[in-house]
Amino acid sequence: MTNRRGFIKKAGLATAAAGTTAFAAPYVKAQNAKITWRLQTYAGPALGEHVIKPAIDAFNKVANGEMEIELYYADQLVPTGELFRAMQRGTIDAVQSDDDSIAAPVDVSVFGGYFPFATRYSLDVPVLFEEYGLNEIWEEAYGEVEGVKWLSAGSWDPCHFATVDPINSLADLKGKRVFTFPTAGKFLSRFGVVPVTLPWEDIEVAVQTGELDGIAWSGITEDYTVGWADVTNYFLTNNISGAWCGSFFANEERYNELPEHLKVLLKLCMDSSHYYRQHWYWGGEAKLRTQGTKMKLTSIPDAEWATVEAEAHKFWDEIAETSPRCAKVVEIFKQYAAVMEKAGKPYRYS
Structure with a gap:
């Protein structure tokens, strides 16, 4: 809550100086300036340590000062149910969540999160997206919504x-x-x-x-x-x-402004996040059931x-x-x- 209030206060001061809207876009394009994104995840801090932080830390290290992603946890800046609209407006730059929880205004959002009995194992999610055409369907659906770029889906726990x-x-x-x-x-x-x-x-x-x-x-x-x-x-x-089926999303304008090599780096780090969760959850489910x-x-x-x-x-x-x-x-x-x-x-x- 303290972080959210501070964020709103700073954004309000910035926009008051500019005489514009209540929230300022957190990323300002400037030649040779470091690109800074704010990304909020659905997860709280303890869970975020596993489901996203390793990938964001890796991105920031390899970006070598060209870009930094600031990571925020559940509800720190924006309530989870308002994440999509906040990202669409440019209040925040990127989101990690399921489509369902952030109230994404697309018909396929119902399949995000836990769609009952759609999957049996965690590997089912990437296979469905990569081999059975869900990637193309999600790209089509989000292509009809202005201001948001759907980036990548992966699996979490049962x-x-x-x-x-x-x-x-x-x-x-x-x-x-x-x-x-x-x-x-x-x-x-x-x-x-x-x-x-x-x-x-x-x-x-x-x-x-x-x-x-x-x-x-x-x-x-x-x-x-x-x-x-x-x-x-x-x-x-x-x-x-x-x-669980979750995704990464970004403000479309912010994403399009990235140089190609940073888009590739972002994709690699999202894939790294997906891989980490595959083994962390799979091993953890069995270990904690038995031990x-x-x-x-x-x-x-x-x-x-x-x-x-x-x-x-x-x-x-x-x-x-x-x-x-x-x-x-x-x-x-x-x-x-x-x-x-x-x-x-x-x-x-x-």
């Missing part, structure tokens, strides 16, 4: 429930107040879950005070990393998605959980009806799932 009370059946989910993503919450409400939206930094206290009964926002690696494992008692091994001491594992029987997956496929068809482009994405998901099932082990075990 979506599991971390709860105060144990979950051993679907009936146990009814009435549970859960912090989750917009689309995931919409789907989970079919099973009696009450989705709750709160600022990221308030979640731990909300669980402690009883405002929340649980969290369906991450896998077990994040539960331990950000402190949620300290306030919840149980971890449900069933998940509604095998990987973690803070949460007890529970499971809903496979036959009962299969009804959730069946409902997800109905949800897919409903989303497909919202636009031709969404229908195209859903059809790709179906084709991909069929290929993976036919390929069998190790691509799919059931």
